[in-house]
Amino acid sequence: MKVVAFNGSPRKRGNTYHAIQMVFKELRKEGIKTELVQLGGTNIRGCKACYKCFKNKNKRCAQNDELNLFIEKMVEAEGIIIGSPTYFSNVSTEVKALIERAGLIARANDHLFKRKVGAAVVAVRRAGATHVYSSINFFFGIGHMIIPGSSYWNLGIGLNPGDILKDKEGITTFRDLGQNMAWLLKKLYR
Numbered sequence: 491m492k493v494v495a496f497n498g499s500p501r502k503r504g505n506t507y508h509a510i511q512m513v514f515k516e517l518r519k520e521g522i523k524t525e526l527v528q529l530g531g532t533n534i535r536g537c538k539a540c541y542k543c544f545k546n547k548n549k550r551c552a553q554n555d556e557l558n559l560f561i562e563k564m565v566e567a568e569g570i571i572i573g574s575p576t577y578f579s580n581v582s583t584e585v586k587a588l589i590e591r592a593g594l595i596a597r598a599n600d601h602l603f604k605r606k607v608g609a610a611v612v613a614v615r616r617a618g619a620t621h622v623y624s625s626i627n628f629f630f631g632i633g634h635m636i637i638p639g640s641s642y643w644n645l646g647i648g649l650n651p652g653d654i655l656k657d658k659e660g661i662t663t664f665r666d667l668g669q670n671m672a673w674l675l676k677k678l679y680r
C-alpha cells in the first residue's frame with residue numbers, strides 16, 4: 491500500500507511539510523509506503539475548460555505540465571493526502587489547480603480515484619483553515635473517495651517554518667489522522 495502526499499506550499503520545508511510528515515510517521519509505523527510530491531512552487535496552472543479530457547479519455551490533461559505525472563501518482567496510490575497552507579482563507583493556487591484539473595480528468599475517466607482514501611492537511615497562522623480543509627475534502631467527496639476523521643479538523647497552527655511543531659493539539663490531530671488513515675487503508679486493501 492502507498493500514500494502519496496502533495497505539499498501545496500511553496501515553502502518546501504514549511505509548516506505544511508511538517509504536518510504531512512507527522513501523518514507519514516504514523517503510516518510508516520503501519521508498513522504503508524509514502525511519497526511526498528512538492529506541488530507548491532511548480533508552474534501548474536488552472537483548468538482551461540477545454541474538455542479534451544472528456545474527448546480523449548486517456549487519463550491525461552491536454553495541458554503539457556507536471557499535472558499528468560501527479561495524476562499517475564494518484565492513480566497508483568491507495569491513499570492521497572493534499573496539504574495546503576492557508577492563503578486568504580483558501581488553498582494555494584497550485585492546490586486549486588490540482589483539484590480543478592485532476593478532478594475533471596477523474597470525472598472524464600470513470601472517477602479515477604473512486605474508493606481511494608483521501609485526507610486534507612492544512613497549515614494556518616490563525617484563521618481560515620476550515621475553509622481550506624473543506625475545499626480539499628469537497629474534491630475527495632465528489633471523487634467518490636473515502637475520508638477518515640481525526641480528533642479535530644486536520645489543521646495545525648504556526649507562522650514561521652517549524653512553528654507547527656509547537657502546536658500540541660495539531661500534533662495530536664495529525665497523529666490520529668495518520669493512525670485512522672492507516673486503519674482504513676488496511677480494512678480496504680488487505
